[in-house]
Amino acid sequence: MEKNTVTNNRPHYINPYLGGVLLGLLVILTVYITGRGLGASGAVKSAVVTTVDVVAPKSAESNPYISKFISDDHSPMYTWLVFESMGIFFGGLLSGILFGRVKKPWVEKSPKITSKTRLIAALIGGILFGIGSQFGRGCSSGAALAGSATFSLGGVIVMLALFGTGYAIAWFFKKLWI
């Protein structure tokens, strides 16, 4: 009886190897159609560029990083990765609806920490990931996954250094998770 309850509460995920095969095929399809791989952090970069450009156009033009991504003929939001990332959101929503995982806003965390701790850690984690992805020329999607899959040296470096760092420091942040 108890075993049944546990099984019913367990989120139903697809087999990870099936997920991996589908994701690998999607990378091939994406490169086959567009000539380049998937991405995710690029969309947030476009959002930052757009925000600075709208709020303070002069400072956007004078900033040597932001000005690289400003074009006269279209908004920085009108880029491939922004549309693709909107797709990621809707695809996640679709899967969530299909498997019954969409809920009212909540915070997922280890029982050992408070929601506040989790939210602060998530915010700091996001800030670091945002900074790192700019130096890395992409995040785990564009650099580590699509980069490695296309045999890019840089992609493999990002994959190894990203996960290697994770393993090296995980012990110190154990309390956040287990």
Add this chain to the structure above:
Amino acid sequence: MGPLIPNGIITGNWDFVIALLLGIAFGFILEASGFSSSRNIAGVFYGYNFVVLRVFFTAVIVAMVGFLYFDYFGWLDLDKIFILPTYLGPMIVGSVIMGFGFVLGGFCPGTSYTAIAIGKMDALLFTVGLFVGIFIFSEAFPLFEDFYYSGYLGNVTLSDVTGIPAAWFAFAFTVIALASFWITMLIEKRVRKNIKEYKF
């Protein structure tokens, strides 16, 4: 043949429709595999859930081997596809910073979008953090502009650097992936026995 858009076979505004559709497939696979949960993702670093490693390595070997076949059959011109450029120092530093972000946040950018979609507030904060982080990077950019462009090796592949054919890398990576699937399966079994804070 491929790549279709760079070769002009698909043109015009289909670009963004395709982007949206590919993104939907991407998000669906991520969410359906369990990546909308930071606790599933972080498990890869603590040994209680290796779903990240399984999905990621499987995807990389499927894509690597797939590209070789597509090239062999003449369906895809590998010379025309985008190869991520290598900036040695900045990429290592960036990945170390991302590694900290990964362990603290439990998400990467793509997975956090899918987690927001199903209602996770921690994912929303993570994405806000991404925005803040990239903003900080942009504003501080003049301070490390030289470093940002340093260590440039070009848009090089593993084969360009070593002279070893891509097929050997695909083969080596497949062997490593299969071995890691087996080893992590054993580790996961042992670790799960001792963890009660997490429902499997």
